[in-house]
Amino acid sequence: YQRRVRAGKKFFIGQFEIDSKKPNKALTDASKKFEDENIPVILLHVDTQKKKKAVFAFSKVPASLVSKLSAEAWVKIITNELGGNSGGKPILAQGFGDDVTKLSEAIKKATE
Numbered sequence: 001y002q003r004r005v006r007a008g009k010k011f012f013i014g015q016f017e018i019d020s021k022k023p024n025k026a027l028t029d030a031s032k033k034f035e036d037e038n039i040p041v042i043l044l045h046v047d048t049q050k051k052k053k054a055v056f057a058f059s060k061v062p063a064s065l066v067s068k069l070s071a072e073a074w075v076k077i078i079t080n081e082l083g084g085n086s087g088g089k090p091i092l093a094q095g096f097g098d099d100v101t102k103l104s105e106a107i108k109k110a111t112e
Helices: 023-037 071-081 100-111
Strands: 002-006 009-015 041-047 054-060 085-088 092-097
Touching: 009 023, 009 100, 023 041, 023 054, 023 092, 041 071, 041 100, 054 071, 054 100, 071 085, 071 092, 071 100, 092 100
Parallel strands: 009 041
Antiparallel strands: 002 009, 041 054, 054 092, 085 092
16 A cells, blocks of 8 residues: 655555455445545556456545546556556546556556
């Protein structure tokens, strides 16, 4: 898990092991644990059960912060790096990518 403060900005990016056939729902449920903190979050899950590995990404940004950071744009940084797709709205967004080897670099770019 990475709880970071960078240039006065607080956010959380975490990778989770999920035993679920619906990883996006599990990530959505996990994001609710951060609602009291009022910080942007990206939650990630690497699905290793499929023939081809994939990373699922979920982003949530509090309404009070969307003028500074869009969940849709933020998660797109991750999924673009992973060769995938994403979509959503300024408050909630999700996506996936297949190039698991680039996950560390994707997380690094999302924290800049």
